[in-house]
Amino acid sequence: MKSTMQSSALTLTAVLHAISDSFGDGQALTCRNEEGDVERLGYDELVLRTARLANVLSALNVMRGDRIGTLMWNSGQHLEAYLAIPCYGAVLHTLNVRLTAEQLAFVVTDAGDRVVLCDSSLASTLAAAISAMPTVESVVVVGDLPAVERSTFEAAGKTVVDYADALASAADSYQWPLLDEHSAASLCYTSGTTGDPKGVVYSHRSVYLHALAACSGNVAGICARDTVMPLVPMFHVNAWGLPYAALMAGADLVLPHRFVRPATIAALVEGWKPTVAGAVPTVFNDLLGWLRENPGHDLTSLRRVFCGGAAVPIALIDAYRSEFGVTITQAWGMTETSPIVCVADPPKGCGPEQARGYAQAAGRVVFGSRGRIVGDDGQVLPRDGISVGEFQVSGPWITGQYLGGRNAESFERSEDGTVWLRTGDIGRINHLGYVQLTDRAKDVIKSGGEWISSVELETALAGHPAVIEAAVIGVPDSRWDERPLAVVVRSHGSDVSEAELQEWLSHRVVKWWLPERWSFVDALQRTGTGKTDKRALRARYAANDLLVTTLSPGSAF
Ligand code: AMP
Numbered sequence: 001m002k003s004t005m006q007s008s009a010l011t012l013t014a015v016l017h018a019i020s021d022s023f024g025d026g027q028a029l030t031c032r033n034e035e036g037d038v039e040r041l042g043y044d045e046l047v048l049r050t051a052r053l054a055n056v057l058s059a060l061n062v063m064r065g066d067r068i069g070t071l072m073w074n075s076g077q078h079l080e081a082y083l084a085i086p087c088y089g090a091v092l093h094t095l096n097v098r099l100t101a102e103q104l105a106f107v108v109t110d111a112g113d114r115v116v117l118c119d120s121s122l123a124s125t126l127a128a129a130i131s132a133m134p135t136v137e138s139v140v141v142v143g144d145l146p147a148v149e150r151s152t153f154e155a156a157g158k159t160v161v162d163y164a165d166a167l168a169s170a171a172d173s174y175q176w177p178l179l180d181e182h183s184a185a186s187l188c189y190t191s192g193t194t195g196d197p198k199g200v201v202y203s204h205r206s207v208y209l210h211a212l213a214a215c216s217g218n219v220a221g222i223c224a225r226d227t228v229m230p231l232v233p234m235f236h237v238n239a240w241g242l243p244y245a246a247l248m249a250g251a252d253l254v255l256p257h258r259f260v261r262p263a264t265i266a267a268l269v270e271g272w273k274p275t276v277a278g279a280v281p282t283v284f285n286d287l288l289g290w291l292r293e294n295p296g297h298d299l300t301s302l303r304r305v306f307c308g309g310a311a312v313p314i315a316l317i318d319a320y321r322s323e324f325g326v327t328i329t330q331a332w333g334m335t336e337t338s339p340i341v342c343v344a345d346p347p348k349g350c351g352p353e354q355a356r357g358y359a360q361a362a363g364r365v366v367f368g369s370r371g372r373i374v375g376d377d378g379q380v381l382p383r384d385g386i387s388v389g390e391f392q393v394s395g396p397w398i399t400g401q402y403l404g405g406r407n408a409e410s411f412e413r414s415e416d417g418t419v420w421l422r423t424g425d426i427g428r429i430n431h432l433g434y435v436q437l438t439d440r441a442k443d444v445i446k447s448g449g450e451w452i453s454s455v456e457l458e459t460a461l462a463g464h465p466a467v468i469e470a471a472v473i474g475v476p477d478s479r480w481d482e483r484p485l486a487v488v489v490r491s492h493g494s495d496v497s498e499a500e501l502q503e504w505l506s507h508r509v510v511k512w513w514l515p516e517r518w519s520f521v522d523a524l525q526r527t528g529t530g531k532t533d534k535r536a537l538r539a540r541y542a543a544n545d546l547l548v549t550t551l552s553p554g555s556a557f
Contacts (some may be wrong), residue, residue: 009181011204015211016050016176017248019043023224023250029272030075031257036267038254040078042056043247046083048172053084060138060161064177067187067282071095071126073414074234074255077142077163081117086204089177093187094235097122098528107189107197107453111403115140117163120257123149124223124499130156140166181205187403188237190335191529197546200336201402207244209329210338210397213368215474216247219343220276220304227272227301231260231279232309236529237339239280240306240331251276262290266297273514274303280309280530281316283496284328285469288319289491291521299326304401306331308339310531311437311455312361315460317484332362332435332506336421338397341369348434360459362427362435369395372420373429385430388438388451391418426451443534445474452469452484452513460508466494471524471532475517475541485517486550487537493495498549519546 006171008014019026026042041049053493058351062068066087072078085092085284093111095104103126112135118126120143127185130136138159145160152162183235185204189197202210215222219240222228228246230253232237238244246253254272256264260279265287268274284307291297294555299320307316307332320326333339342363346355365371373381373389381387392412401411401418412420425438426444438453440443445452454472461470468489477483490496498518 001552008205008392009179010208011179011184012083012183012207012209012244013176013179015244016047016083016087019247019250020047023247023505024249026224026252028076028079028253028255029422030255031259031268034259034261034264036259036271038272039076041079043250045248046076046080049109049167050083050087050264051082051174052167052170053080054142054174054176056161057084057088057115058164058174059166059170060140062088062090065091065184066115067091067093067111069093069095069111069113070235071097071104071116071118071122072142072234073119073121073144073258074230074239075095075117075119075257076353077117078234079243079247079253079255081323082238083152083247084433086207087176087179088174089179089183091184091187091201095188096191096235096528098124100438101129101132103197103528105129106201108133109135111189111199112138113186114138114469117142119143120145127152130149132156133403166180186238188235188335190532191527198406200399201277201403202238202338202397206338206397207241207370210340210453211240211244211248211364213397213449214241214340215249216367216447218345218366220245220306221275222249222251226256226276226326227274228252228273228402229254229256229268229274229277231256231265231277231283237333237335240308240333240339242276242278246499262287263294266291266294266299269301270297275301276306277302278306278308278331281307281312282469282530284316284320287391288316291324299324304327305329306334309529311362311459312360313459314356315459315463317359318356330359330361330363332437333424336399336423337369337395339367341371341398342394342395342435344434346509348435358434360436362425362437365393365429365433365435369393369398370418370434371429371435373427374420374422383429383431383433385428385434388426388428389424390441391423391427391429391435391437393423394418394420405517443473444470445482447474447477447482447484448480450512454484455488456509457484457505457515460505461488461501463502463508464496466491466496467501469499469524469532471534471537473534473537473541475538483517484513484515485519485521485541485546486515487521487524487546489522490520498551502551516551518550518551519548521529521546
């Protein structure tokens with residue numbers, strides 16, 4: 001029997017209609033300086049400006065399905081691009097501003113971007129790569145373009161368009177096309193820490209469903225009374241889908257532009273009282289250090305704060321709760337998964353200590369996604385919270401392939417036709433769907449044939465009061481094949497020793513995990529998405545570029 005229901009397409013045009021029909025009273029506030037002053041964009045105006053941008057795309061002869069790059073910070077203009085480009089029927093390709101010129105040229109050319117929208121503060125980044133971007137015909141610049149970059153773009157044969165001028169002269173209505181919900185809405189490349197970056201293409205349907213899930217109670221519970229502050233960049237997995245979720249719900253947005261610095265974040269929180277925020281652990285770690293040195297700030301407007309992208313140390317969660325009355329909730333996801341798949345709220349009925357244990361997990365798989373753990377032999381392992389294997393996921397906002405069919409080995413198809421993405425994360429899952437990760441497959445340390453979890457060692461080290469952050473990598477060892485090397489950033493003025501840290505760890509992990517090799521550094525290098533760059537650390541170790549102290553294993557073995 002066929003249903004009698006309408007089959008309205010699940011497209012982002014529906015989000016545009018929602019703000020146009022019902023949420024004209026919402027607003028996006030873009031930070032303009034380090035003091036936290038903002039520029040307001042009302043959602044009624046956002047609707048008009050989105051239509052104007054669509055007319056600009058039309059004037060640039062953009063066709064349905066064309067890719068449009070954005071090299072932009074979190075801003076009202078980027079929000080305009082977030083709506084106008086997909087609703088026009090083109091594909092929003094968010095570009096990571098921290099890529100090297102070669103990587104930037106690679107992803108733009110691989111995607112075949114015809115137009116790039118660029119913040120003027122990032123014009124030099126684009127200019128450094130523009131000669132290697134043959135597919136790009138036009139560069140649309142938001143803000144004042146310096147003469148040097150203008151001539152670089154022009155010398156490379158690109159048409160240069162001023163965003164504000166173009167919008168000012170465009171008509172403010174546009175006949176939005178009816179789109180197929182399965183057509184491409186946006187495109188994001190993985191960070192490429194293993195090989196070339198790979199393209200993940202989100203559909204209108206996947207973005208729509210993911211945003212609905214973000215609004216649901218088990219995720220962020222976003223509604224029109226909320227103010228959402230995505231500190232995570234809009235160029236990384238659509239800022240975890242938070243902008244679309246906020247627009248869909250009619251919630252206000254606070255967009256930090258390029259000012260993701262502790263003092264500015266504190267000013268934005270106190271000034272605009274956001275209720276929902278999301279950022280990687282580094283951002284919250286830096287903010288914590290600053291808040292401790294600059295007491296008296298109130299962050300309690302934040303009712304739902306997501307942290308993810310890397311394991312979140314429990315010490316960080318504890319510190320925010322006890323010192324600032326803010327609960328940080330860990331979440332897990334990847335570029336390939338839109339990204340939200342797991343959220344680490346504790347299950348019903350558990351006491352504070354047990355809840356603390358759950359807060360350290362990657363989280364419980366949310367409705368819409370499915371997760372499983374698969375052993376080395378390809379067998380699905382029991383959901384017993386003990387068996388360790390690769391975490392695999394499936395669902396309507398999880399990619400079923402990479403652009404161009406690359407890395408087909410990352411996908412498995414079960415007998416019923418379900419496609420499972422092999423995440424490359426190693427961990428366990430329990431009977432309530434909570435996933436506890438122990439490592440990235442590529443970061444696993446195998447010592448004497450047994451696995452040591454770098455994540456658990458890092459988390460335990462981060463709990464030491466004199467440690468700002470730590471990274472643990474496996475290094476060759478003549479006896480055990482591999483042993484952990486702990487690379488630690490100590491807090492300012494601290495002289496805590498390797499032996500003291502080893503002693504601290506000895507109460508927290510099994511003895512044979514204790515690293516003998518230690519190195520203190522001033523800072524850990526970051527990848528383009530703000531995570532610790534372990535590849536760079538391994539390279540430094542291999543080049544003898546780290547000062548390593550080796551303690552005797554002593555009673556550890
Ligand atoms: P990306 O595609 O750059 O967002 O990176 C995705 C990867 O980040 C995942 O495969 C994990 O390895 C890591 N990741 C994300 N969230 C978490 C988390 N809560 N705990 C541990 N690792 C995480």
